[in-house]
Amino acid sequence: xxxxxxxxxxxxxxxxxxxxxxxxxxxxxxxxxxxxxPASVTGMLKRLMAxxxxxxxxxxxxxxxxxxxxxxxxxxxxxxxxxxxxxLVRVLGYRWDEVxxxxxxxxxxxxxxxxxxxxxxxxxxxxxxxGHPIPDRKLALPAVQGFPLAQAEVGAxxxxxxxxxGDAAVLRRLAEVGLQPGAVVRVAGxxxxxxxxxxxxxxxxxxxxxxxxxxxxxFVAPAPEMTEPA
Amino acid sequence: xxxxxxxxxxxxxxxxxxxxxxxxxxxxxxxxxxxxxPASVTGMLKRLMAxxxxxxxxxxxxxxxxxxxxxxxxxxxxxxxxxxxxxLVRVLGYRWDEVxxxxxxxxxxxxxxxxxxxxxxxxxxxxxxxGHPIPDRKLALPAVQGFPLAQAEVGAxxxxxxxxxGDAAVLRRLAEVGLQPGAVVRVAGxxxxxxxxxxxxxxxxxxxxxxxxxxxxxFVAPAPEMTEPA
DNA sequence: GCTAAAATTTAGCCTGCTCTAAATTGGATT
DNA sequence: AATCCAATTTAGAGCAGGCTAAATTTTAGC
Numbered sequence: 001x002x003x004x005x006x007x008x009x010x011x012x013x014x015x016x017x018x019x020x021x022x023x024x025x026x027x028x029x030x031x032x033x034x035x036x037x038p039a040s041v042t043g044m045l046k047r048l049m050a051x052x053x054x055x056x057x058x059x060x061x062x063x064x065x066x067x068x069x070x071x072x073x074x075x076x077x078x079x080x081x082x083x084x085x086x087x088l089v090r091v092l093g094y095r096w097d098e099v100x101x102x103x104x105x106x107x108x109x110x111x112x113x114x115x116x117x118x119x120x121x122x123x124x125x126x127x128x129x130x131g132h133p134i135p136d137r138k139l140a141l142p143a144v145q146g147f148p149l150a151q152a153e154v155g156a157x158x159x160x161x162x163x164x165x166g167d168a169a170v171l172r173r174l175a176e177v178g179l180q181p182g183a184v185v186r187v188a189g190x191x192x193x194x195x196x197x198x199x200x201x202x203x204x205x206x207x208x209x210x211x212x213x214x215x216x217x218x219f220v221a222p223a224p225e226m227t228e229p230a
Numbered sequence: 231x232x233x234x235x236x237x238x239x240x241x242x243x244x245x246x247x248x249x250x251x252x253x254x255x256x257x258x259x260x261x262x263x264x265x266x267x268p269a270s271v272t273g274m275l276k277r278l279m280a281x282x283x284x285x286x287x288x289x290x291x292x293x294x295x296x297x298x299x300x301x302x303x304x305x306x307x308x309x310x311x312x313x314x315x316x317x318l319v320r321v322l323g324y325r326w327d328e329v330x331x332x333x334x335x336x337x338x339x340x341x342x343x344x345x346x347x348x349x350x351x352x353x354x355x356x357x358x359x360x361g362h363p364i365p366d367r368k369l370a371l372p373a374v375q376g377f378p379l380a381q382a383e384v385g386a387x388x389x390x391x392x393x394x395x396g397d398a399a400v401l402r403r404l405a406e407v408g409l410q411p412g413a414v415v416r417v418a419g420x421x422x423x424x425x426x427x428x429x430x431x432x433x434x435x436x437x438x439x440x441x442x443x444x445x446x447x448x449f450v451a452p453a454p455e456m457t458e459p460a
Numbered sequence: 461g462c463t464a465a466a467a468t469t470t471a472g473c474c475t476g477c478t479c480t481a482a483a484t485t486g487g488a489t490t
Numbered sequence: 491a492a493t494c495c496a497a498t499t500t501a502g503a504g505c506a507g508g509c510t511a512a513a514t515t516t517t518a519g520c
Binding site for chain 4: 026027028038039041042043061
């Protein structure tokens, strides 16, 4: 992801995320995510295994896993990243679909002191602008439910829990149509790959059509009964 | 200064500052300031001269100078640094004597967009917490007067214009005694190296003694007639 | 002007991390 | 069981930028 060489923290974040989301972090997947060759990944994994204490374990055919020490580094980095994203939105007026790259660079240089001051200023928030949980000071993660929009039944009334921040173009599209965390939608129907949605905007139903790539980035949960009591 | 290898921006900032403050940026002085060996400086200077466009010129016995292109990079970096320092103080509640290191790391990764949003949030400020001028969007520097405290006559009533942020221990000491930009002092006397000052704190005169290292970090100007109208 | 000291550059090496290309390994198919 | 393909690792090299030690150049003192 970084246009410069990925740092140790980037590797650990990627291993942590891949192991969570796909069950395994293989050399090839890591290489794809980090924008380097598989050979480079092998080299770095060796280094991270040799670190004292070791930051990753290599399960022969099962890919890499972070050790507790490695997980700590990953979670610290994720905490910084998500706090920074929220900070950029709340304090500096960024749009939620344009904070990712800035946070990606800042997360490597922000001190623990600054991280905690930002958290304090924001009121120790539990979720970032994309709806992702922010590890707290002890690095504990708030629980999240939510399933991919693509798996929702036609007719279901849903609330957007989170959106993936991997692809800037997809994020822009989501912001454009108003599919942001908290938004309430109904699945109106489906055609080959496309999803027909009915999106509640200020109490009015707005029709929205999104393709598979965009749908894959949206995680939802059943909408609560009353959306806005007033 | 950075504990990691100094970046191109660090080199250019250092050349710019040294050329300003000492008239010349020699290999040895640069090496001392940047925490590398003179040989490493030679290598980097070569690289910066070869850059397209060239960022530095090497005046044979006169040390290095930044080119207009190099000066732009230096001023952009200085602008980011000083805005960040003020931001840390004003928004995140840092003390003015502890912002330097954090800004030193952040200045390399903050985008132009973020820089300008910070400037806007702070009201396009002209001076940082140490009293140093902040280049504006066009990179123009507000003029500053001010001379070293050590050169002030005994008996003179002075106002602190700026303090050097090079040495953390010195800065802490200055913060401790209240010698901050804007403070009004009278030079009560001198003994071998030490300066005896009378510092106005909330209308009351407070005696303060500082050594040569601390005095060297303070720049002053004649105090205006009325300090605080009310 | 000559010599000693200081400053600077050159030469050669090392580390960290990348890459390509070639080997290897494991699993899947027939 | 033999083979093939995909995944992975190894081998070897490059680049950036640091370092030390040795050479060179300047400056300064006499």
